[in-house]
Amino acid sequence: MARHPDAPAWGEITRRGLLGAALGGTTLAAAAVPALARDTRNEVPLDQVTPTFFGPQEWALLIAIVDVFIPADGDGPGALEAGVPVFIDRQMAGFWGQSEWWYMEGPHHPDADPNLGFQSPLTLAEIIRGGLSHFDDWCRDQHGAAFAELGAEDRNKALGALMDEKTGLPPELRDFPDFLLTSTKQGYFSDPRHGGNRGMLAWSYIGYPGARANFLSWTNPARDAEPYPLGPVSINGDRA
Amino acid sequence: MMARKLPKKDVAIVGLGWTGSILAMELAKEGLDIVALERGPMRRTVNDFRYPENTDELTHAHYFKLMQRPHESTLTMRHSTGQRALPYRRLGSFLPGIGVGGAGVHWNGQNWRPEAAELRLRSYVTETFGADIIPDDMQIQDWGVTYEELEPHFDRWERLIGCTGIAGNIKGEIRAGGNPFEAPRSAEYPLPPLPQASASRRFHKAAEDMGLHPFPRSGGNASRAYVNEYGMQLGPCTYCGFCEWYGCYNYSKASPQTCVLDALYQRPNVEVRTEANVMKVELSSDGKTATGVTYLDENHEEIFQPADLVLICAFPIHNVHLLLLSGIGEPYDPARGSGVVGRNYAYQMMGGTDAFFSDAQFKPFVGAGIEGTCVLDYGIEQIDFAREGFIGGSYISVGLTNGQPIRSMPLPEDTPAWGAEWKQAVGKWYGKALNIGSHGSNMSYRDCYLDLDPTYRDPFGRPLLRMTFDWKPNDIRMTRFMQRRTEALAQAMESDSFNSSYKDEDSHYDIRPYQTTHNVGGAVMGTDPATSVVNRYLQSWDVPNVWVSGASAFPQNIQFNPTGAVGALTYWMAEALRDYIRNPRPMMRG
Numbered sequence: 001m002a003r004h005p006d007a008p009a010w011g012e013i014t015r016r017g018l019l020g021a022a023l024g025g026t027t028l029a030a031a032a033v034p035a036l037a038r039d040t041r042n043e044v045p046l047d048q049v050t051p052t053f054f055g056p057q058e059w060a061l062l063i064a065i066v067d068v069f070i071p072a073d074g075d076g077p078g079a080l081e082a083g084v085p086v087f088i089d090r091q092m093a094g095f096w097g098q099s100e101w102w103y104m105e106g107p108h109h110p111d112a113d114p115n116l117g118f119q120s121p122l123t124l125a126e127i128i129r130g131g132l133s134h135f136d137d138w139c140r141d142q143h144g145a146a147f148a149e150l151g152a153e154d155r156n157k158a159l160g161a162l163m164d165e166k167t168g169l170p171p172e173l174r175d176f177p178d179f180l181l182t183s184t185k186q187g188y189f190s191d192p193r194h195g196g197n198r199g200m201l202a203w204s205y206i207g208y209p210g211a212r213a214n215f216l217s218w219t220n221p222a223r224d225a226e227p228y229p230l231g232p233v234s235i236n237g238d239r240a
Numbered sequence: 241m242m243a244r245k246l247p248k249k250d251v252a253i254v255g256l257g258w259t260g261s262i263l264a265m266e267l268a269k270e271g272l273d274i275v276a277l278e279r280g281p282m283r284r285t286v287n288d289f290r291y292p293e294n295t296d297e298l299t300h301a302h303y304f305k306l307m308q309r310p311h312e313s314t315l316t317m318r319h320s321t322g323q324r325a326l327p328y329r330r331l332g333s334f335l336p337g338i339g340v341g342g343a344g345v346h347w348n349g350q351n352w353r354p355e356a357a358e359l360r361l362r363s364y365v366t367e368t369f370g371a372d373i374i375p376d377d378m379q380i381q382d383w384g385v386t387y388e389e390l391e392p393h394f395d396r397w398e399r400l401i402g403c404t405g406i407a408g409n410i411k412g413e414i415r416a417g418g419n420p421f422e423a424p425r426s427a428e429y430p431l432p433p434l435p436q437a438s439a440s441r442r443f444h445k446a447a448e449d450m451g452l453h454p455f456p457r458s459g460g461n462a463s464r465a466y467v468n469e470y471g472m473q474l475g476p477c478t479y480c481g482f483c484e485w486y487g488c489y490n491y492s493k494a495s496p497q498t499c500v501l502d503a504l505y506q507r508p509n510v511e512v513r514t515e516a517n518v519m520k521v522e523l524s525s526d527g528k529t530a531t532g533v534t535y536l537d538e539n540h541e542e543i544f545q546p547a548d549l550v551l552i553c554a555f556p557i558h559n560v561h562l563l564l565l566s567g568i569g570e571p572y573d574p575a576r577g578s579g580v581v582g583r584n585y586a587y588q589m590m591g592g593t594d595a596f597f598s599d600a601q602f603k604p605f606v607g608a609g610i611e612g613t614c615v616l617d618y619g620i621e622q623i624d625f626a627r628e629g630f631i632g633g634s635y636i637s638v639g640l641t642n643g644q645p646i647r648s649m650p651l652p653e654d655t656p657a658w659g660a661e662w663k664q665a666v667g668k669w670y671g672k673a674l675n676i677g678s679h680g681s682n683m684s685y686r687d688c689y690l691d692l693d694p695t696y697r698d699p700f701g702r703p704l705l706r707m708t709f710d711w712k713p714n715d716i717r718m719t720r721f722m723q724r725r726t727e728a729l730a731q732a733m734e735s736d737s738f739n740s741s742y743k744d745e746d747s748h749y750d751i752r753p754y755q756t757t758h759n760v761g762g763a764v765m766g767t768d769p770a771t772s773v774v775n776r777y778l779q780s781w782d783v784p785n786v787w788v789s790g791a792s793a794f795p796q797n798i799q800f801n802p803t804g805a806v807g808a809l810t811y812w813m814a815e816a817l818r819d820y821i822r823n824p825r826p827m828m829r830g
Binding site: 068073076096103104116119185207211212216224226228 | 296325327332437481482603607646657664696750751752
C-alpha cells in the first residue's frame with residue numbers, strides 16, 4: 001500500500017497536539033481517567049498555560065482580544081472559558097498556521113484586488129503575529145496604552161477600528177482581522193481535540209450534538225417540534 | 241535524465257475518480273491490460289473515512305484534508321485579459337479533491353439529468369427565440385449528443401450509484417410526486433427518495449401552495465440496502481450530517497470507493513498506482529499519436545509508461561492543464577477567436593435567501609447530502625428568454641445537509657460578526673434558519689477561458705494554469721430573476737426575517753468564499769473541430785488515441801450539479817471506446 005502523504009503532516013499535528021496538551025494541561029492528564037468521569041471544565045486556567053507559539057505579551061493581547069470577540073457576559077460561554085486562546089496557539093504552531101499547504105511562491109502582490117484572493121508573502125502565523133504587534137502599536141498610539149490595558153469601552157472601540165480596517169494595516173497584513181476572527185470561531189466551535197471548545201461548552205450552548213452522527217429517526221414529522229434530548233459527545237468519546 | 245521506461249500497457253488512465261474508475265472497469269471487461277495513475281494517496285472507507293474521526297469539522301471543512309493542496313497544484317485567476325493573474329494560494333471558491341476517488345469522495349451526492357434543451361442549447365435558443373437574443377460575446381454550443389442518445393447511460397449511471405428519487409416523467413407519462421419538467425426516463429429510480437427533514441417539508445408545502453411543483457431531491461445517498469451491477473453494496477443513510485467535503489463512513493454515499501473500486505481491485509488486468517503524478521502525455525514525432533505518459537512516482541523518479549490508449553480523467557481544470565502541457569490541440573486565443581483548448585470555461589451561478597423562523601426546531605445536524613426539496617419551475621425550458629432578457633435557469637431548493645456550527649451558522653443580516661450580540665445570536669438562531677438556494681446555469685463567453693500562466697510555476701517547474709473569468713450581465717440578470725423567486729418563497733413561508741445573497745451588476749468573481757466545485761469546460765465536446773477539443777464521443781480530434789472524460793467537455797454549464805451528466809457521458813464514452821478498441825481510428829461524427 002502506498003504511503004499516505006498526509007502521514008507526516010498529520011503525525012506532526014498529533015505530536016504537537018500532545019505536546020500542547022501537556023503544556024496546556026487540557027487533555028493529556030485526563031486521558032487515563034474513564035471518559036464518563038471526566039469533567040473538562042475544571043482544567044488549567046488560561047493564566048497558567050504556557051503557550052507554544054505566542055510570547056507572553058502576545059498571549060496577553062490575544063486573550064484580551066478574543067475576550068472581546070466572544071465575551072463572557074450573557075448566555076453561553078465566552079471565548080476564554082471555551083479555551084479559544086489555547087486552540088489558536090496550537091493552530092499557529094501547527095501545519096495550518098505555518099501555511100504548509102498554501103501556494104507561497106512569488107512574486108507576491110499583496111495589494112492586489114481582494115477578489116483575486118490571499119496574496120501575502122506571509123504565513124498565517126506570521127500574519128497573526130505581525131497583526132497583533134501592529135494593532136497593539138496602534139492602540140498605544142491612538143488610545144495611549146496597550147490593548148490589554150484599556151478599559152472595556154476603549155477595547156470595543158479599538159477592536160471595532162481593527163475590524164473596520166481603520167488601523168492602517170499594511171497590505172501583507174490585510175487579512176489579519178478576518179483570519180483572527182475566523183480562528184476564534186474555529187476555536188469556539190471545533191471538536192475539543194483541537195484545544196478549544198472546552199467541555200463542549202459552545203456545542204451545549206447552541207444545541208449541537210457533536211460526533212453523535214446518527215439521526216435518521218429525527219426526520220419523522222411527529223418529532224419536528226421535539227428538541228434533541230442529548231447533549232454533545234466529542235470525537236474522543238467524552239460527554240458534556 | 242532519461243525517464244525509466246516500463247513495459248507497455250494497453251490503456252493508461254490519468255486520475256482515479258468517478259470517470260477513471262468506471263472506464264477502468266468497463267475496459268477491464270474487454271480484457272485489456274490497464275494501469276490507472278492517481279497523483280494523490282490511496283483512500284479507502286476504512287481507515288480513511290472512519291467514524292468518529294470523520295466528524296471533525298475543522299479538519300475536513302476548514303483545513304480541507306481531502307482536497308488538493310495549493311502548494312502542490314493550483315492555478316492563477318484574473319477577471320479579464322488585460323489584468324495580471326494571481327495564484328489561488330489558499331482554497332476558497334472551489335475544492336478539487338485529491339487522492340483515489342477524487343471529488344467523488346467529497347461531493348454531496350446530488351444527482352441530476354440536464355433538461356433536454358440544455359444539451360442542444362444554441363439550437364434550442366435559436367429555434368425558440370431567434371439567434372439575435374444571444375449576446376455577441378456568448379459562445380454557447382450544442383453538446384453534439386442528445387438527451388435521447390444519453391438516456392440509457394443516465395439510467396445505467398443512476399443504477400450504479402443507487403440513485404434515490406421519484407420519477408416525474410416515465411416515457412412521457414407525468415407522475416405524481418416527481419419533477420414534472422424532467423425529460424422522459426425509461427424507468428423509475430432504483431431507490432425511493434430519502435425522507436425529507438422538517439425544513440424541507442415546510443418548503444414543500446409553501447411551494448405547493450404557490451402553485452409550484454416541488455419534489456424530493458434525488459441522488460446517491462442510499463435509502464435502502466442496495467447492490468449495483470458490479471456487486472458493490474450500499475447501506476441506508478443514517479443522516480449523520482457529514483457528507484459534503486467528507487468521505488462517507490457508512491457505505492451510504494455513492495463514491496468510486498462504494499460503487500466501483502473494491503470490485504475493480506479484484507480485476508487482475510487492472511493495476512492502480514497511487515502517488516503517480518502525470519507530467520505529460522507523450523506524442524509520436526508527427527504529434528498525431530500518443531505513445532504513453534510520463535509521470536513522477538512517490539520518490540519523484542521520472543517514469544515513462546507506454547500505452548496504446550490514454551484516457552485523461554482528472555478534474556476538469558486539470559484535464560485542460562495536461563492537454564496544454566502536452567501540446568494536444570491548439571490552445572485557445574480569445575483575441576483571434578482561434579484554437580480550442582481552454583475555450584469555454586464556465587462556472588455555476590449560485591445565490592440564495594436565508595430565512596429565519598423563531599418557532600422552528602430544524603435540527604440541522606439531522607443532515608444528508610441530498611436531503612431536500614426542489615422545484616424546477618424556473619428551469620431553462622420553463623423560462624421565456626426573450627421576455628426575461630437572459631439565457632439560463634436555476635433549480636431552487638431547500639435542504640439541510642449539515643449542522644456543522646463553524647461553517648453552517650446563518651444569522652439575520654443585522655447581526656454583528658463578533659461581540660455580545662453575535663454570541664447571543666448564535667444561541668438564538670442555530671437550528672432556526674433555512675436557505676432557499678438558487679443553483680443556476682452559467683453561459684460560456686469569448687473571454688472566459690483557460691491557458692498557461694506566463695509567471696507562476698508548480699513545484700515541477702511547469703507553468704500553472706491561468707483562469708480568466710468574470711460574471712457577465714446575462715447571468716447576473718438570471719440570478720436576479722431567481723432572487724425575486726426565492727424571496728417570494730421566503731415571504732410565503734412566513735419567516736420572521738430573511739436576507740439574500742445574490743450577485744448584482746457590480747459583482748466581480750471573488751475567489752475567496754466557497755461557492756461550488758462545479759468548474760466546467762475548457763476541453764469541450766462537439767461536432768466541429770473548430771469549436772471543440774473532443775468529438776461527441778470525448779475523443780481528441782487531434783490525437784485520436786487520447787480521450788478526455790468529465791465536465792471539461794461541457795460547452796457551458798448546465799443549471800444542475802454536473803455529476804449526473806458526467807456519469808452518463810462516461811458510459812456513453814465507454815460504449816464508443818469498446819467500438820474504437822476493436823477498430824482503432826479517428827471517430828467521425830454519426
